[in-house]
Amino acid sequence: RELTKEEKQRLRKEKKQQKKNKEKKEDKAPQDNVKEKPATSPATAPQPPTQTPQQKGYYNNRLKIGFRLPEHVQVDNPEVLKKLAKKLERQQIPLRSDYGYKVSLFSHLHQYSRKAPLTQQLSIPSTVIHPAIVRLGLQYSQGIVAGSNARSVALLHAFKQVIRDYTTPPNEELSRDLVNKLKPYISFLNQCRPLSASMGNAIKYIKKEISNIPSQCKDKEAKEKLLNCIDCYIDEKIILAAKAIAKYAIEKISDGDVILVYGCSSLVNNILCEAFEKNRKFRVIVALRRLVQKGISCTYVLISAVSYMLPEVSKVFLGAHALLANGYVMSRVGTSQIALVAKAFNVPVLVCCETYKFCERVQTDSFVSNELDDPDDLIVTRKGKTQLEHWQDVPFLGLLNLVYDVTPPDFVDLVITDLGMIPCTSVPVVLRVKNVDM
Incomplete structure (x- = not known):
């Protein structure tokens, strides 16, 4: 069927x-x-646990961290170096080579020598780099222009010269072409010496002002407007800000004070000179020759002897390279040690910093993002002779010359800015207000 x-x-x-x-x-x-x-053989071994979506996202973020870091702190990554070399080749800028053996903990940072400036590899007649930028880059690399304020002012003056000499090409807009023109200049300066936080903020301001220029605006009028904007930035953010900070800081200096300073901060130097001119009677420890010339009583000590001097210190005044979004203070190396010892002795630490140095970067250590100076600076003696004269010929011998360190907000009692006296925790508020104003 x-x-x-x-x-x-x-x-x-x-x-x-x-x-x-x-x-x-x-x-x-x-x-x-x-x-x-039980798992006794590869055939019967248990499989690894599957990752949850949250875990997968975490590991993916960990892998992507490298892409968020700037190029100058990924020197040990060959892929990043290759991309940087291609970018500089397009911009007709030579890639500066590192110098000497680097300490492994800081192998991801550039280490340059002043004996081999970038201009040695640059053909001046055929270069696209403006002469004012070439001169400025050489001054940065040789340490002639140093300090965040001096470097920012010099950068702005160089950009003023670039703008004066600029002519908009036919069928192009100034607001677009000038920004593209500045890109190789910034790359060149970054190769000479990594840009400071204050310089980065100044560059952002200039780019914003250039992009705000209307397309129908004539060249002469647009250039005058940009030059005025740069002059206003220097006056308001640097010169007048320093005067405002000095006004607030003098209120904290009393007769009979013993003030400890560290390094050669132009802002702190200006505050002490103005306080002395207003007949405040105080003494300074860790002296600078300029303060002695002004007639201020000074005592010079090495950083290793600071703990012996702190019992007689009443206040500590420190400068800053940058104030980070998490309240940490980035300043010349050794600042965190001064602040730590002052905290142990219950001596108030006051940091003087202009608001244009506030940046949105977050950092809690001095390892990931820092700058290495010329290691030869550590072996220079008065007579010029030293046992480490040919240190670079000794295999695996490295000299570490760090430029900056990071001080936690717990060690800082007060930040004196041009907006007034604030705690370190108020940095995000200032940044938010600044972004709204821009």
Whole structure:
């Protein structure tokens, strides 16, 4: 007897069901074996646990961290170096080579020598770099222009010269072409010496002002507007800000104070000179020759002897390279040690910093993002002779010359800015207000 259509369909369904049941049993069998037997062989070893979406996202973010770091702190990454070399080649800028053996902990940072400036590899007649920028880059690399304020002012003056000499090409807009023109200049300066936080903020301001220029604006009028904007920035953010900070800081200096300063901050130097001119009677420890010339009583000590001098210190005044968004203070290396010892002796630490040095970067250590200076600076002696004269010829010998360190907000009692006296925790508020104003 032949099967009817309905019977044939029922048989097909039964076969399919049997096949599915068989596959399910085969899938369950290995899992049961794994549960019953311990992992004694590779065949019966338990599979690694599957990652949750949250874990996958975490590991992916960890892998992407490198892409968020700037190029100058990924020197040990060959892919990043390759991309940087291609970018500089397009901009017709030579890639500066590192100097000497680097300490492994800081192998991700550039280490340059002043004996080999970038201009040695630059053909001046054929270069696209403006002469004012070439001169400025050389001054940065040789340490002639140093200090965040001096470097920012010099950068702005160089950009003023670039703007004066600029002419908009035909069929181009000034607001677009000038920004593109500045890109190789900034790359060149970054190769000479990594840009400071204050310089980065100044560059952002200039780019914003350039992009705000309307397309129908004539060249002469646009250039005058930009030059006025740069002059206003220097006056308001640097010169007048320093005067406002000095006004607030003098209120904290009393007669008979013993003030400890560290390094050669132009802002702190200006505050002490103005306080002395207003007949405040105080003494300074860790002296600068300029303060002695002004007639201020000074005592010079090495950083290793600061703990012996702190019992007689009443206040500590420190300068800053930058104030970070998490309240940490980035300043010349050794500042965090001064602040730490002052905290141990319950001496108030006051940091003087202009608001244009506030940046949105977050940093809690001095390892990831820093700057290495010329290691030869550590071996220079008065007579010029030293046992480490040919240190670079000794294999695996490295000299570490760090430029900055980071001080936690716990060690800083007050930040004196041009907006007034604030705690370190108020830095994000200032940044938010600044962004709204821009």
